[in-house]
Amino acid sequence: MIIPPGIWVSTEGSRLQGGDAGLFLDRDGVVVDEAGYLRRAQDVHIAKGAAELIAWANGLGIPVVVVSNQSGIARGLFGWPDHEGVEREMARMLALRGARIDLSLACPFHPDFTHGYSAEHAQWRKPGPGMLLHASGLLGLNLPRSWMIGDKASDVEAARSAGLPACIHVLTGHGPEERDRAVTLASPTFQVLTADDMEAAIEVLKARFNR
Numbered sequence: 001m002i003i004p005p006g007i008w009v010s011t012e013g014s015r016l017q018g019g020d021a022g023l024f025l026d027r028d029g030v031v032v033d034e035a036g037y038l039r040r041a042q043d044v045h046i047a048k049g050a051a052e053l054i055a056w057a058n059g060l061g062i063p064v065v066v067v068s069n070q071s072g073i074a075r076g077l078f079g080w081p082d083h084e085g086v087e088r089e090m091a092r093m094l095a096l097r098g099a100r101i102d103l104s105l106a107c108p109f110h111p112d113f114t115h116g117y118s119a120e121h122a123q124w125r126k127p128g129p130g131m132l133l134h135a136s137g138l139l140g141l142n143l144p145r146s147w148m149i150g151d152k153a154s155d156v157e158a159a160r161s162a163g164l165p166a167c168i169h170v171l172t173g174h175g176p177e178e179r180d181r182a183v184t185l186a187s188p189t190f191q192v193l194t195a196d197d198m199e200a201a202i203e204v205l206k207a208r209f210n211r
């Protein structure tokens with residue numbers, strides 16, 4: 001596996017080989033409660049409905065991929081070992097509820113804090129599509145059939161840039177202040193659906209996937 005310079009890619013997990021739809025999830029404010037530069041395992045709290053939504057996707061064989069901007073790394077607030085501790089705790093808590101993330105990627109870059117920040121870095125940092133495209137290559141996903149769930153407009157924009165047909169914007173995390181901009185990203189070929197939280201997002205997904 002080629003790991004792009006600077007990008008963190010999980011090494012544990014099942015690595016499903018899909019060839020079909022994948023489900024991309026932002027992490028903070030979506031899978032776990034927003035905690036502001038989450039860096040300590042004891043601050044990990046699974047968001048309401050998130051474990052159930054992920055378990056639902058697991059049950060259908062839909063690969064679940066977390067794509068997360070972690071500029072706390074560039075800001076010097078924490079390091080990759082802290083990040084890995086958070087990811088491990090998230091995986092442990094999800095496993096207790098029968099849910100599994102198949103692949104997780106994190107981008108450490110930030111335009112104000114990464115030395116020499118360039119268009120290359122911007123490809124990886126959401127709203128750039130880099131992490132989604134890379135995960136798609138690793139798992140053999142069909143991006144035009146894949147979905148994303150995010151709380152920020154940059155999540156929605158990353159989904160659109162990666163060629164996904166739709167994104168669900170939730171009101172958890174930074175959702176309330178991002179909703180107006182998120183919905184403006186809809187286009188004739190890209191739907192922005194809305195849900196209050198992950199519990200409500202399950203119903204949106206079930207209706208769309210006809211299951």
Ligand SMILES: [Mg+2]
Pocket residue numbers: 026027028029030150151152173174
């Ligand atoms: Mg978020």
